[in-house]
Amino acid sequence: MSIRVPSHLYRRSGTFYFRYIVPRHLQATAGRAEVRFSLGNEQRRAAIITALTLIADLPRLVGSLQRMAENDQIAPPDFFKKWQVEIIKNAGLRAEIAILKETIQEQEFQLAGMVPRSQAKGVAVQAHMQGQLKGKKELEAALVFPWPAERTALFSELLAAYLKSFTYRPKGGVRKPPGAKTLEGYRVDIEFFVKVMGDMRIGSIDREVTGQYFSVLSQLPPNISRLAKYRGLSIPEVLGLGDPPQSEYNASKKLERPSGMFKWALLEKRKWGIDSNSFVGFGQAGDNATKRRPFTHYELRALLMHPSYVTRTFTSAYSFWLILLAIFTGARLGELCQLDVKDFVTVEGIECVDINDIEATEAVEDGGRKKRVKTRSAKRLVPIHQELIRLGLLRYVQTLRERNQAHLFPELSRTRRDGPAQAASNWFQRFRARVGIITKQETVFHSFRHGFITNLLDADVTPHMVAPIVGHEGELITGKIYWNTKDATKRAPTVAAFVLPKEVLALMPSIEDIKFVAPGGPKVAQRVERR
Structure with a gap:
């Protein structure tokens, strides 16, 4: 293969020379317009390699001249000669090092072929056992593995x-x-x-x-x-x-x-x-392990016949909405407790909940917990079920907007390390125990999520359609790549396929039919007007 001759290289009387034109603004500092010297070589390939080394160092040479010019200095007479000798000498040394490395590698390869690795290790171990490696601590330590306790x-x-x-x-x-x-x-x-x-x-x-x-x-x-x-x-x-x-x-x-x-x-x-x-x-x-399972319809009726639902009296907004939201969205407890008013959006004319990890305010109080989602797939758009709309969820959200509230459940503290879901989790444990659901681990708040998914799968909705609603990673390539995360029109029928028996729905009051009271105290003025 031919090698292209660099432009700085030329040949005269069989010997190769190097030539460099000094930039016009540095010629006064350099004391010359060009640099020209013999490479002392008649071999074309060797001359090219040397020239390329000189060319690679030209930016450093020009930088030195530039600094001299800035300080009103003149280059010494032997400046370029020293540069030439230094670069050519270094190039020669690098070439010698490369040759030595190749020689060493070749010798190591030959030695490895002469003595099998297992045999060499055996010899070293035997020498260690006989005490012949005393004083060579690094070598001894390398041979002893695992280490002594x-x-x-x-x-x-x-x-x-x-x-x-x-x-x-x-x-x-x-x-x-x-x-x-x-x-x-x-x-x-x-x-x-x-x-x-x-x-x-x-x-x-x-x-x-x-x-x-x-x-x-x-x-x-x-x-x-x-x-x-x-x-x-x-x-x-x-x-x-x-x-x-x-x-x-x-x-x-x-x-x-x-x-x-x-x-x-x-x-x-x-x-x-x-x-x-x-x-x-x-x-x-x-x-x-005890396997978690969905709540049965009998257990759902028992939960909705809790004294709070019977008397239509609740101590907080979350004690009314959390169960209903979990039933009709399949969302996790932590996802629901950290919802903000801004997370209720209209996409393609469809009312949705946008589950995300974007804060409603710019700062989170010291010691508080920021919004988070379990996985990347957990960031999702969930169309709001018509039953939630009927019960007044959007009317409640609008009331919060008018009151300039940032969070869906302002009463859940976000300053705690464990986040807003901790208090809600403790509340639900007491809530379910009061209606006689006391089996540990088997039926928990997460059982609402199990029920939502099971209900859809029993209705012949494909897992591919369920996954983006509940925040699971789609198993099919179409679910991972081609599913639009904001495609509300395609998600709405999936949510609508979730159906509960009429006797269960009849136990769910609308927001206008309930009242909020402080624990052990009088009614709290949080009435939501029907719009």
Whole structure:
């Protein structure tokens, strides 16, 4: 293949020369109009390589002349000669280094072919065992893996590094950093190991140790980190109370987060000196978990026959609207509790709820929790069911707009770390218990979401049509790529397909038929006029 001769290169009497025209405004500083010198080479290819090296350094040369001109200096007589010698010398050195690297690589390849890797490792290990590597600590350390337990980090040190690693996640990434509440949950669950077993070296934690830890967890009562009666007590003291133990499933769940920490450490096992995760297997009791299910129509009637609905008297707006919104939208509790007035929009002539993570106000109070969604797919447009419109949801929203309220449920505090859904969750637990629905885990607020999805699927609505309504990721490529997130006209029939028995609908009062009262006090003036 031919090589193009650079424009700065020319040939005279068989020898190649380099030529550079000095910029006109720098010629006085340089003391010449051009730079010309012999490369001392008659080989065309070698001369071109040298010339290219000189050309690559021309910006640095011009920069030096520019600084001299700015300081009213004149280039020394040997300025260009020194530049030429320096560049050509450096080019030669780089060429020698490249040749040496190629030679070393070739020799390493030949050595690798002469002695198999396994045999070489065996020789090194044998030398270590015979004490022939004493003084060569780095080599010895590389051969000993996993490390001896006493050389590994403390459990608390690994935990600190693990928790810190969450801060490296980009806020806009696929795996976002967990919130303060979630991060605290990680710390409490993992740190509990230290409370039970002590701050051990991670290299000494094997299956036997983990099994002992699991045995203790299985004997402990639930919620010992939260209930005041256990505060300040040691583990033996808690066990001595004789309280009923937590389920084996809950005990095994508490090992999942330590298992996740060790899984993270194994990504850099050479850093931590371990090669196994002894927590694996203990936290996989999913088959024994209580399965959540939708509310039956009988249970829905029981909820809607709560004293609040019977007397048409409620202590707050959310105690009236949350159940109805969950039934007819399938939205999560957290999504409903953080709704703003601005999230009620009209798209293509259809009234919708825009579930998003955009704040209604510019700032969130210190210590408060910003709006968030569970996944990217959770940002969605949900057409408002006609039954919600009949019950007066839009009339209630309009009243809030007239009062310049930013949030759908102003009474739910956003200054708490746990966000507005915490108070609502506690309220619903008491609400359902009062009507006799007391089975733990099986029927919870999320059961409304299960019911909404199940109802649509039973009505022969395809999962592809349901997914964007409830914020699930579409399984089909058409759902992931071609579904318009603002296509209200196509989503409205899906929501309309959700139908409840008439006897259930009859128990739902409209906003004009109810009144709000303060807990244990007089009526609160929040009447909504029918429009």
